[in-house]
Amino acid sequence: MNITTELVLRSPSLPLVSITETLQPDEVDCVHALCLHSDVRTFTVQFDLDDDVSEAELSALDEVTEATLLGETSDRTIYQLTVELEDSVSEAFTTEHIDSTQLRSATISKNRWHETKLFKDYKAFNDFRASCEDNGISLDLVSITSNPSLSDDSSQEGVTERQREALSLALSRGYYESPRQVTAEELAAELGISQPALSSLLRRGERQLLTDSLETRDRLNAVSR
Template identity: 65%
Template sequence: MTITTEFVLQSPSLPLVSIPNTLQPDEVECLHALCLQPDVQVFTVQLDRDDGVSKEDLLTLDEVVEVDSIGETSDKTVYKVIVELEDAVSEAFAPDFEGVQLEPTVITTEGWYETKVFKHYEGFNEFRKSCEKHDISLDLTSISPDPSTSDDSSQNGLTERQREALTLAISRGYYESPRQVTAEELANELGISQPSLSSLLRRGERRLITSSLGSEAQLQTITR
């Protein structure tokens, strides 16, 4: 039975963690394929324009070899970043764990926030062991079975943790205008950090919208 997992990876050897740690944007969103190509060195990085992180800023980081500016959206600046990948990272991701990345990785000072689907729990467990063997800690945030094999409450694709965060946010007036509660207050109530809360809400919102409007492929077709 397939499972959907959300977790945080922490290690100074992970690529791009130097961006929030050194340049101090709240978070970095990147596309990567370490689960499929363990030696990948090219990442597409998206940063909030308000953070003011430039190509020159990125080039000051020791791990960064080359940076190309791809362009801008209404609120993001997009770069192609080539990094020097440490051997420990390649080795940790090298085995085939039969896992597929669902969403872009969100990188904060706390680490990599990941959402992956594994064909079975054993695959995820082997992935966790491989990370730990190479000094990459894995903090599991949520794990849920394939929605098709679970009850109706999971059929919109939300994990239990996402549902909990969204339900609390709605009940406390987070989505009201003006907001009745801050993200920091919600995070404290859930016993997690503010970046963790923001990640849960953003991913939950995305899944609800995708579930309501159709698959990502359908959405891309509509917007063309």
């Protein structure tokens, strides 16, 4: 059961966050292989041409040991950077904890990475989150979804297993009662996710159930005519 997560990592020890503190860009697009090899030192970064970032400026950063201009597109400048990793980063990204992820680009801004990662299952994600927290890197989960093309966790109503889990918990805890018997923050804590991630799960699950219900009613009405 593969799952796709959108997450935000926060720590001053994360590679290349110094770029947005020292140089002009507010954000940097970066491709890295930390999810595949925890001791990777090479990062490919892309800047808008308007950012006017030079090879010399990148080489001058404390964590960068080598900067190489790879080329330019119509609107981007692309560099390859070799960096010195903090020990906490190598420990957090050890492949023991992230057994299977898909390589995706990260958006780097001040003290944070915004990433989308594909994990083989919920345990792999939870192991990665625990590894980050153990090494001083906070992880905020924005969204988490299962991949229906790679797993069978979708119900007949089109609701994923994770959405159904969130909806069932919310219903059993009185979230839909008036007045509510539990808060979204409390439900999120039980599921081990952030409040925005819980709200997203509930919202998408509710929308899917309503869509399926309305489509079923329309089909029945058409047959009865």
